[in-house]
Amino acid sequence: MKLLNRFSGVFDTLAKKIEQAEVLDAAADPAAEGAGRLVSGPTVRSLLGGTPLGHPLHPLLVTVPIGAWATAAALDALGNKPGARSAVGVGVLVAPLAAAAGVHDWATTQGGERRVGWVHGLLNTVTLGLYAASWVARRRGNDRLGVLLTLPGLALLGTAGWLGGHLSYARGVGVDVTAFEPEIPEWVDVAASTDVQHGQLTGVSAEDTPVLLTRDADGTPRALADRCTHRGAPLHEGQVEDGCVRCPWHDSLFDLRSGTVVMGPASRPQPVLEVSEREGRLLVRRPAGS
Template identity: 50%
Template sequence: MNVLHNLVERLERLESLDKAALPLRAGIGRAVRPRIVRNLLSGTALGHALHPVLTDLPIGAWSMAALLDTAGPAAGPAADLLVTVGIAAAIPTAAAGLNDWSDTRGPESRVGLAHAAANSTALSLYAVSLVARRSGHRRAGRALALAGFGVLMAGGYLGGYLGYAQGVKVNRTAWRRGPAEWTSVLAETELAEGQHRRVRAGEISVLLVRDAGRIEALDSVCSHMGGPLEEGTVANGCVTCPWHGSTFRLTDGNVVRGPASNPQPSYETRLQDGQIQLRARTPAAGRY
């Protein structure tokens, strides 16, 4: 195992960071509570997380600024512009990242806190660099930007660890596939109007709901962070995850409220010989 990985694993075990994380997480939770804010920062309309998309903007701008800073005085105005663009782009990027981080706990939260601290430090260094550049202290401005770029790379490594090693914001239903053929999962008499139950369907678990005379079926594992939807609340044609409040429409699994950004897999249902049967949706029946 490489040295960097060992260092991050130590960071994962640093429980003293939880004292700083708790009040920050509570404050962010209040700020993103409105549905329009939660959906926007979570990337609900995109169908996947917003934060990774936005990170390309400040990283790209600041990377090119670092290159132009080595190209001589003629490239100075272009480098200054890219530093400014990176600062502007970093603000919504940080907002989306903090929204995602507010749902993490334990090791993921500690690494995420360090990731945010590194990126905030980089942003501060670039802001001071811009002030120095505009004040005519170009050498100091370039040095500050170079330091900011180094810290940015450290933050980027931690961000990659969060996504690829810890699986933060990875769709938890990506590899779950229900039966392609009609499969009996429950006797019709065992699901009364207004009830919901978790059943097995082939190799996966499914949430069955009898709502307004219809039987709806969604994957029981929340796509956001794996919460058990069968323990959630069913109301107004939707199910809400008990862990982070992601809300999905029962008829098609589409996200009504984040933090989930991936739709919940839904299944066709029918009644056959007193049994509730389901199967994966065909293209003619709608979204898989």
């Protein structure tokens, strides 16, 4: 157990050093800005962000090359050369798609997260190159070279995968930032009725939970969680567009009535709060399961 803890500590230390390595910004920042321009179209952003799936696409796609290349290692050990070559090829074929989704997600990160993502991407690029070269070697009949090329590739794949896990589970990249906001089981008075108007976005607090208030054209009050599920942007600083609110940071579009994602890069809907209007005051609540 002590050995395992020491192993984990080494990787944690490595991740922290990468997060603090400002020297990486000179390359990572321009690359992220360029990537953001490449995936700026609304349809592309929604698809790569996983909006139709309801969760980020990148974690789903990466399972294919990881599984394929792990399978190739097992088949190599068993002496199944054709099977190993096919498994390597499947990973090489799907990895660019996984990379595209990952680059899309990475383009909206900042600071330490962007630096870790940059190193994660570089390692995966080298890994893909090694496996592509391995497939070519195997295709030409040089299976020995093909196997040798996958050995460093597998090691890099594991290291890059750990950094990817660090981004998701330690830094929360890709996680619905409203997931841990508490329930509001009882009605809470948050604003005067006159403070909330159609076409305007008003940010308030309900028991320390940020809430977005507005009204429909017919005067019906609406309330959503104010922190964007994608990266936590304050939605009340965004814009109202055709019954939707547009995120001020990354342009995700959410339906003000249902919280549904109309356009990505967000993949998770905004939590909707119940609203009651009484004696010139607006009250909200968010019962369990809502």
